[in-house]
Amino acid sequence: MSTMNEAEVRAEVREWLAANWDPDMPLVEWRGRLADSGWGMPQWPKEWYGRGLPMALARVVEEELAAVGAVGVAKSGVRLLAAATILEHGSDLHKKRYLRRILTGEDTWCQFFSEPGSGSDLAGATTRAELKGDFWIVNGQKVWTTSAHHADHGMLLARTDWDAPKHEGLSYFIIDVKQPGVDVQPLRQMNGHASFNQVFFTDAKVPKENLVGRVGEGWKVAMTTLAHERRGADGLPPPPKRGTRIGRIHAEERAEAEKANQPYEWYPQRAGRVDLIIDRAKETGTNKDPVVRQEIAKLMTLAKCAEWTARRARAAQRQGRPQGPEGSLGKLAASHVARACARVHTLMTGTAAMLTGPESPREGIIAEILVSVPAVSIAGGTDEIQRNIIAERVLELPKEPRFDTGPFRNVRRN
Amino acid sequence: MSIANESTSEPKRRIQFAFTDEQEQFRTALRRFLNDRSPTTEVRRLMATETGYDPAVWRQLSDELALPGIHVPEQYGGAGFGMVELGIVMEELGRSLLCAPYFSTAVLAANAILNAGTETQKAALLPDLASGARLATLAIAEPDGDWNPAAIATVAAPAGDGYRLDGVKSYVVDGHIADLLIVAARAPKTSGLEGLALFTLAADASGVKRRQLAAMDPTRKIAQIEFSGAQASLLGNFNDGAKAIERTLDQAVIALANEMAGGAQTMLDSAVNYAKMRVQFGRTIGSFQAIKHKLADLLLEVELAKSAAYHAAQAAAANDPEWPALASLAKAATSETYMHAAAECIQIHGGIGFTWDNDTHLWFKRAKSSEVFLGQPSYHRELLMQRWGV
Numbered sequence: 001m002s003t004m005n006e007a008e009v010r011a012e013v014r015e016w017l018a019a020n021w022d023p024d025m026p027l028v029e030w031r032g033r034l035a036d037s038g039w040g041m042p043q044w045p046k047e048w049y050g051r052g053l054p055m056a057l058a059r060v061v062e063e064e065l066a067a068v069g070a071v072g073v074a075k076s077g078v079r080l081l082a083a084a085t086i087l088e089h090g091s092d093l094h095k096k097r098y099l100r101r102i103l104t105g106e107d108t109w110c111q112f113f114s115e116p117g118s119g120s121d122l123a124g125a126t127t128r129a130e131l132k133g134d135f136w137i138v139n140g141q142k143v144w145t146t147s148a149h150h151a152d153h154g155m156l157l158a159r160t161d162w163d164a165p166k167h168e169g170l171s172y173f174i175i176d177v178k179q180p181g182v183d184v185q186p187l188r189q190m191n192g193h194a195s196f197n198q199v200f201f202t203d204a205k206v207p208k209e210n211l212v213g214r215v216g217e218g219w220k221v222a223m224t225t226l227a228h229e230r231r232g233a234d235g236l237p238p239p240p241k242r243g244t245r246i247g248r249i250h251a252e253e254r255a256e257a258e259k260a261n262q263p264y265e266w267y268p269q270r271a272g273r274v275d276l277i278i279d280r281a282k283e284t285g286t287n288k289d290p291v292v293r294q295e296i297a298k299l300m301t302l303a304k305c306a307e308w309t310a311r312r313a314r315a316a317q318r319q320g321r322p323q324g325p326e327g328s329l330g331k332l333a334a335s336h337v338a339r340a341c342a343r344v345h346t347l348m349t350g351t352a353a354m355l356t357g358p359e360s361p362r363e364g365i366i367a368e369i370l371v372s373v374p375a376v377s378i379a380g381g382t383d384e385i386q387r388n389i390i391a392e393r394v395l396e397l398p399k400e401p402r403f404d405t406g407p408f409r410n411v412r413r414n
Numbered sequence: 415m416s417i418a419n420e421s422t423s424e425p426k427r428r429i430q431f432a433f434t435d436e437q438e439q440f441r442t443a444l445r446r447f448l449n450d451r452s453p454t455t456e457v458r459r460l461m462a463t464e465t466g467y468d469p470a471v472w473r474q475l476s477d478e479l480a481l482p483g484i485h486v487p488e489q490y491g492g493a494g495f496g497m498v499e500l501g502i503v504m505e506e507l508g509r510s511l512l513c514a515p516y517f518s519t520a521v522l523a524a525n526a527i528l529n530a531g532t533e534t535q536k537a538a539l540l541p542d543l544a545s546g547a548r549l550a551t552l553a554i555a556e557p558d559g560d561w562n563p564a565a566i567a568t569v570a571a572p573a574g575d576g577y578r579l580d581g582v583k584s585y586v587v588d589g590h591i592a593d594l595l596i597v598a599a600r601a602p603k604t605s606g607l608e609g610l611a612l613f614t615l616a617a618d619a620s621g622v623k624r625r626q627l628a629a630m631d632p633t634r635k636i637a638q639i640e641f642s643g644a645q646a647s648l649l650g651n652f653n654d655g656a657k658a659i660e661r662t663l664d665q666a667v668i669a670l671a672n673e674m675a676g677g678a679q680t681m682l683d684s685a686v687n688y689a690k691m692r693v694q695f696g697r698t699i700g701s702f703q704a705i706k707h708k709l710a711d712l713l714l715e716v717e718l719a720k721s722a723a724y725h726a727a728q729a730a731a732a733n734d735p736e737w738p739a740l741a742s743l744a745k746a747a748t749s750e751t752y753m754h755a756a757a758e759c760i761q762i763h764g765g766i767g768f769t770w771d772n773d774t775h776l777w778f779k780r781a782k783s784s785e786v787f788l789g790q791p792s793y794h795r796e797l798l799m800q801r802w803g804v
Contacts, residue, residue, distance in 0.1 A: 281804060287804050297798050300798075305719070309717055309720075309721040319435075326717045332711075333714060336714075387706065399701065
């Protein structure tokens with residue numbers, strides 16, 4: 001850990017920015033410079049594009065970059081999950097080969113974890129990898145892969161030992177997506193968008209050295225990726241940048257953000273759009289209906305309580321108190337809010353809820369809410385899995401008996 | 415969100431989302447006291463008595479913990495804290511179901527005097543309430559059970575240097591034991607929120623007839639009080655009467671919401687403990703998803719309800735203009751959660767949960783009576799909509 005204090009950090013970043021920041025530089029060139037300086041990811045280790053600063057000082061660096069309008073390193077999509085996993089479990093070769101190109105934005109990444117046969121039960125993956133000579137040969141199918149059609153590399157969880165118990169037969173690989181054995185197909189959702197892909201592997205090749213961690217340690221490595229995913233706000237990407245800054249570098253960054261955010265266009269609707277409720281009540285005149293008023297009040301109470309509970313968890317954390325149960329409930333609360341929101345939107349919209357598209361209420365936004373909220377209680381851990389986690393980890397209730405022990409070969413599966 | 419509401423002259427500060435270390439220590443001390451003094455054996459003993467409380471415990475919580483005046487300014491003999499600390503007291507009382515005339519004396523009466531009284535009246539009346547020496551209560555609702563002050567029918571007509579009260583008050587908490595009565599009444603020939611004011615009189619004054627009602631919740635005694643030409647004094651004035659009554663009710667609602675959050679937590683804890691202990695089909699029932707998921711949902715609900723109760727208390731303490739709306743929000747949220755938690759606690763206990771010997775029904779009855787006391791959830795949701803200007 002560095003021993004620099006805040007003032008020293010600010011002074012040094014400012015000096016470096018004064019000497020290096022130029023909005024007319026090509027984006028990749030600038031980010032390369034930023035990555036090499038260690039100011040792009042100051043919380044990373046010094047040897048690997050960082051400065052070994054604590055998070056609080058990393059935020060200070062971010063403020064300094066923002067103050068001069070400097071573009072940061074690439075952070076969109078799952079690239080930082082890949083980077084965090086490589087930093088923790090990868091070899092020096094992986095770090096050398098991938099980290100810098102992640103930060104410059106030259107490479108895009110995706111995550112091959114979920115499968116048609118293993119959703120909630122991620123460790124039940126059946127995509128197989130077999131070592132033949134210098135390559136692991138991969139066969140199987142992954143699903144719910146965001147941005148696979150843009151991706152250069154994927155983080156792959158695959159089964160390498162069928163005689164080991166479920167969690168011990170998995171290994172973790174870095175796979176090149178752009179190769180003949182990898183077929184990426186868009187996966188169309190019930191709301192018409194295709195934000196994800198399904199990916200078919202037919203004798204796809206992974207060079208031996210692209211194993212991350214040891215054979216059979218894939219689950220442990222995947223846990224690192226997932227922990228970082230959970231730490232990021234519910235896997236949601238940062239809001240699209242709508243900056244209007246002039247300069248080549250800003251234009252390139254905007255184009256990149258647009259592409260990266262395209263899968264998430266409908267995400268606000270997925271959450272139910274509680275922000276529209278009161279306005280919709282007034283514009284539809286349903287604010288005069290006592291039944292609707294009750295329903296709105298119930299919904300707003302739920303939404304407010306969820307917001308305050310999250311703030312309560314953050315405030316306790318800031319005071320250095322151990323996290324109470326309120327910290328584990330956000331996901332489940334959000335799915336209740338979204339569902340309640342869709343119900344109230346329907347109630348207020350009435351028969352027009354039969355419509356969709358530009359001529360429907362709010363140019364189709366309401367319809368999109370109605371057909372998008374079912375995702376919230378599934379994506380990133382279903383409500384049922386959340387309840388298991390809450391019951392077992394917070395309330396310390398006993399686990400259900402298991403039926404998936406022993407050699408994976410003998411475990412019942414889809 | 416645009417929320418129109420009167421704000422008082424005190425400056426607004428930011429609403430806090432965490433308790434301070436001092437507040438947490440206060441809670442810990444209080445919980446220890448209540449665990450010691452109000453086990454369910456004591457609750458059961460006291461709920462069967464006519465007065466419904468133990469004067470020795472009341473003395474102790476007044477002398478040692480200064481609870482009745484926790485939120486009363488020091489110049490009137492109180493501890494000088496505010497709504498947040500009062501909320502903590504209420505939450506802990508709700509948890510332990512202490513049988514004591516706290517809600518009546520500290521929450522209803524003391525706040526009514528603080529909100530309506532003149533300087534002289536506050537100085538004369540509050541020290542005895544804050545010290546626990548005198549018990550008091552506030553009579554608002556009437557036999558029709560309407561909590562909207564506009565529905566008050568009791569009349570206060572000028573008589574001598576005071577007023578004579580005529581009417582019937584009901585659902586008066588601890589009305590059977592209070593020494594001092596504070597009564598909401600209206601000037602003759604007025605209606606709605608016009609002409610409302612608060613009046614004080616000794617409970618043993620002539621023209622006052624008190625009758626304890628058979629309360630479904632035996633841990634919170636209620637009375638009906640008839641006034642037939644009883645002589646009373648005006649508390650404050652007529653101009654601000656309705657405002658003082660509304661403010662007092664909103665504060666009471668926040669206190670009750672915190673009490674209910676505490677009760678709901680007890681129900682959750684009890685259900686979880688039982689689920690870990692009870693064995694059926696060769697497994698603890700807490701290992702069944704049917705039970706686990708129910709309890710996970712209940713935990714979420716209880717935490718959400720606590721957030722509502724805490725937030726309303728913090729908003730009132732910060733004098734945020736939105737606090738009356740948040741009081742209604744908290745009342746609706748916590749009363750439904752408490753009721754649900756109590757019902758699920760019985761369900762998870764199964765047959766034993768429906769017996770008199772099991773303690774769950776003590777909280778179930780408090781939950782049911784609190785659900786409707788000071789206005790039921792639908793009433794407060796409508797108030798919330800009005801207060802938010804929807």
